[in-house]
Every structure is written in structure tokens, then in C-alpha cells.
Amino acid sequence: MLTRPDPSDRNGAVQLLKDFIAEHAFAPGDRLPAERELIGRLGVTRSNLRKALDALEREGAIWRHVGKGTFVAEQGDGREDGLDLSLLAEIGHQITPVKMMRARQCIEAVIAREAAINASRQAVKKITEIKDRAKAAETWQDYEAQDDLFHHAIAEATDNILLLTLFEQLNKVRRAVAVNTVIRETVRPPESHTSFAEHDRICAAIAARDPKAAHDAMWQHISSVSARLFGEV
Amino acid sequence: MLTRPDPSDRNGAVQLLKDFIAEHAFAPGDRLPAERELIGRLGVTRSNLRKALDALEREGAIWRHVGKGTFVAEQGDGREDGLDLSLLAEIGHQITPVKMMRARQCIEAVIAREAAINASRQAVKKITEIKDRAKAAETWQDYEAQDDLFHHAIAEATDNILLLTLFEQLNKVRRAVAVNTVIRETVRPPESHTSFAEHDRICAAIAARDPKAAHDAMWQHISSVSARLFGEV
DNA sequence: CAAAAAAATTGGTTGTGATTGATCTGAAAT
DNA sequence: ATTTCAGATCAATCACAACCAATTTTTTTG
Incomplete structure (x- = not known):
């Protein structure tokens, strides 16, 4: 098998997150709510939210650091x-x-x-x-x-x-x-x-x-x- | 006469399952109830239900994974x-x-x-x-x-x-x-x-x-x- | 007022219990 | 003699929660 059906984004938590960011018009550099708050706003479990965040981080769309928070990245790369x-x-x-x-x-x-x-x-x-x-x-x-x-x-x-x-x-x-x-x-x-x-x-x-x-x-x-x-x- | 596996029974379960899916309008990607619940809803034994699921999986109509569940497949072959x-x-x-x-x-x-x-x-x-x-x-x-x-x-x-x-x-x-x-x-x-x-x-x-x-x-x-x-x- | 200490917050990690499809076992049915 | 059935068991997965370490904020203290 060359293709796997759907490894990660089952319920579309990634899309949910992207929509949330777009809806609230987070600019590059802005910090978005903490994970424990987001799970309430988005209605997803924390593990799923983190998977979505992982995906966005790999794409370079966000940036996070322990103790500080999660931030939307400068989109200077353009390399998407x-x-x-x-x-x-x-x-x-x-x-x-x-x-x-x-x-x-x-x-x-x-x-x-x-x-x-x-x-x-x-x-x-x-x-x-x-x-x-x-x-x-x-x-x-x-x-x-x-x-x-x-x-x-x-x-x-x-x-x-x-x-x-x-x-x-x-x-x-x-x-x-x-x-x-x-x-x-x-x-x-x-x-x-x-x-x-x-x-x-x-x-x-x-x-x-x-x-x-x-x-x-x-x-x-x-x-x-x-x-x-x-x-x- | 040879002992025949009696396909009618199996087909019955398959048809029952297809009807169930159609009736509840499961969209591609949706997850259908767990096997242990379906046997109650459909009134079939688990082995027969699993045979029906096996058939549908071979047809590519569904895909399943341990721990996650059974899902109706995307219709278009994803790989084009x-x-x-x-x-x-x-x-x-x-x-x-x-x-x-x-x-x-x-x-x-x-x-x-x-x-x-x-x-x-x-x-x-x-x-x-x-x-x-x-x-x-x-x-x-x-x-x-x-x-x-x-x-x-x-x-x-x-x-x-x-x-x-x-x-x-x-x-x-x-x-x-x-x-x-x-x-x-x-x-x-x-x-x-x-x-x-x-x-x-x-x-x-x-x-x-x-x-x-x-x-x-x-x-x-x-x-x-x-x-x-x-x-x- | 400032430095130090404590508390609170945040992303990251681990563990537990429940759920699910897969598999095995032995009894019952045909 | 084979198939079917009901249950037990296995292994993968997930939700939930507790905990950890980095960081910030607040409080204490000299």
C-alpha cells in the first residue's frame, strides 16, 4: 500500500484550528489562547488539539514555547x-x-x-x-x-x-x-x-x-x- | 451434496448492513457504531457481522482500524x-x-x-x-x-x-x-x-x-x- | 524600591482506564 | 465433521488527568 487512508487529521481538528485563527484575525506574532482554553473554545480534546498544533508547527504556521505560549509565525517564508x-x-x-x-x-x-x-x-x-x-x-x-x-x-x-x-x-x-x-x-x-x-x-x-x-x-x-x-x- | 457455506445468510447480513448505512446517511469519513453495538442494532451475531464488514472492506466501501473504529471510505480513489x-x-x-x-x-x-x-x-x-x-x-x-x-x-x-x-x-x-x-x-x-x-x-x-x-x-x-x-x- | 521567593501559567510528557477491531477458545448447532 | 456462536483475551487507540519543566506574574521581604 502506498497510501494510507487518514493517519492524523480525523475529525478535521486542523481545519477547525485554522478557521479559528482566521476568524479571530490573528496577526503574525500574536499569541493565541492557551491549549487548555482552546480545547473549550473548539470543543476538541487536548490530544487532538495538540496534534493539530503539531501539524501547524511542522508547516511553519505557528511557533510555540513552554511557559510563553503559542504564536502565529511570521509568514516571511512564503515557502508554503x-x-x-x-x-x-x-x-x-x-x-x-x-x-x-x-x-x-x-x-x-x-x-x-x-x-x-x-x-x-x-x-x-x-x-x-x-x-x-x-x-x-x-x-x-x-x-x-x-x-x-x-x-x-x-x-x-x-x-x-x-x-x-x-x-x-x-x-x-x-x-x-x-x-x-x-x-x-x-x-x-x-x-x-x-x-x-x-x-x-x-x-x-x-x-x-x-x-x-x-x-x-x-x-x-x-x-x-x-x-x-x-x-x- | 457438498456442504455449502450458505451465502444467503451472509448476503442477508451484508444487505442489512448496507441498509443500515444508507438509512442513517453515513457520509464518507463518518464512523459507524462499534461492532458490539451494531450486533444489537442489527440483530445479528458478531461473526456474521464481521463477515459482512469483511466483504464491505474488500469492496473498499469501508476501512477499519483497531482502537479507532470502522469508517465509510472516501469514494474517489484518493490517488490520482x-x-x-x-x-x-x-x-x-x-x-x-x-x-x-x-x-x-x-x-x-x-x-x-x-x-x-x-x-x-x-x-x-x-x-x-x-x-x-x-x-x-x-x-x-x-x-x-x-x-x-x-x-x-x-x-x-x-x-x-x-x-x-x-x-x-x-x-x-x-x-x-x-x-x-x-x-x-x-x-x-x-x-x-x-x-x-x-x-x-x-x-x-x-x-x-x-x-x-x-x-x-x-x-x-x-x-x-x-x-x-x-x-x- | 529592589531583590528574592512564591504562586500561577503554559507547552510538554506520562500513566491509567475505557473503547475498539482482531483473534482465540470451547461449546452448541447443523 | 464442519460451521456457528458466545465469551474471553489481545493489541491498538484515545480521552482524561496528573505531573513536569520553562516562563511569567505576583507576593514577600530586607
């Missing part, structure tokens, strides 16, 4: 959820395609290695199926869709939701970078398309639980994709 | 694309510390390798300075701040804004993960703190432009940090 996305989207304009591919090479290679270590039998099966479907693609568009799924399935196979998420972020940047300059001379990928053999090697290495081979095969694969994109290695 | 934003903020609650450290090991090792390849002379100088400052830290808090900067400087040294951003995302998750603080027995890092030697190795490898050594040194470093956190490995 919202910025993640905008920053990430902005990177698509800042980074060069070459560096983007280099990052992809680094990250996806280690992901392939972890997949070879952790992939379940189901995961291997799924990767293989997608690989074969890519080979049978009728159009370049279809092939690229399957190729996307192929790489995504490998990231899933790591059984590590953090690596999977980082991969997805990377992928988003990849889509944002303009690299659609490749001219297709055929209507569909030819039988001899080198990626097919490379996919086979990656797939075989993961199935064989050979981490180094999986790493190297993925590295080589993205290297050759880069070479095709940029004309030379 | 397009919500990476909030996802990243919540990964800290979903991922286990062990897997977080594993991801960190993977990513930071390749970052160290790229740093060894691409680091400018200035970048190497900055890394070295921060490393020495960490060694001179007077408190654990100061040391940890310098350690953060050390790893960040290495990510910067890759001269790849995408890798740097991915590192920062990873770092944010790391801070969000509830990794129970290790107990410090000294007021400041002792001279013999193993991380110092490891930092030295990483630094030397990057300065020497030795990618593999940098990779391995970082891998080893985070491995030993994990060992200290989790007791072994």
Missing part, C-alpha cells in the same frame, strides 16, 4: 504549498532542456534501481504490459503516452511515495519545457526504434532484481533519448 | 494525478521515516555525484566553509542548521536548478516527517561525531571532482545518519 507549484512551473521557463534531461537522467536512474529492489510481482507485471503496449503503438502520440506510463509505473514500483512524488514533479517540469522540436519522419515508431530495446533491458533488469543493471539501463535509455533530442551526446 | 500540490504537503504525514530517509539517500547521493561533476570553484569553497563551521558548532541546534546548509550548498553546486528544487522539496518533506528526535547526551557535537569525517570525505570527493567517490560518500553518510535515527541498519 502555494509556492511549490508556482516555483515549479517557473522552472520550466528557467531551465534549459539539456539540464532538464540531465536531472531526469539522474533521478530516473536511481528510481529504476530502487524499483529493481522493491518492485512487487504485480508491479513488474504492470511495467511489462505497458512496455509491450508501447511497442505496439500505432502512432507517435500513442507511443509517447505509453512511454509516460512506462516511466510512471517504474516510479510506482519503488514502493516509496516520496520518490514517486518527486518523479511526478520532475515530469511536470519536463512537460513544461519546450522540447517538441523533434521532427517525426514516420507516422509510427519503427520496429527498430532504439527505445524498444532499451525498455526491454530496463524491464528485464527490474524483473531480475538487478539494481545496478536497472540503473545503468535507465541511464543509457535517457542518454540516448537526449542524444536524439539534441543531436549529439 | 493533478493534486501533487497538496499531496506534497501531506506526504509528511503519509510516509514512514524509514522510507523518507531511503529517498533522501537515493536523491542526495546522485546530487553529490552531479556536484562533483559541475561544482564551480566558488561552490567548492562555500561547501568547505560550511563544513568547517558545522564542525565548530557550539550547540546541536547550530550544528543542525549548518548541516542543513551543507547539504543545500551541495545541491546548489550541481548547477542544476531542477535538482536543487527537487532537493528542496525533499527537504521540506524531511522537516515535516515526525521523526522522533534523538536524545542528545552532550550539549554540543563531540569531536568524534562520525558525521564530521563523513562530511570531510564528501567535501574532498567533490573538490577532487571524483563523482563516484562523492556519490558513495554521501550514500554512506546518510546511511549512518539513518542508522543513528533508527538504531541499526
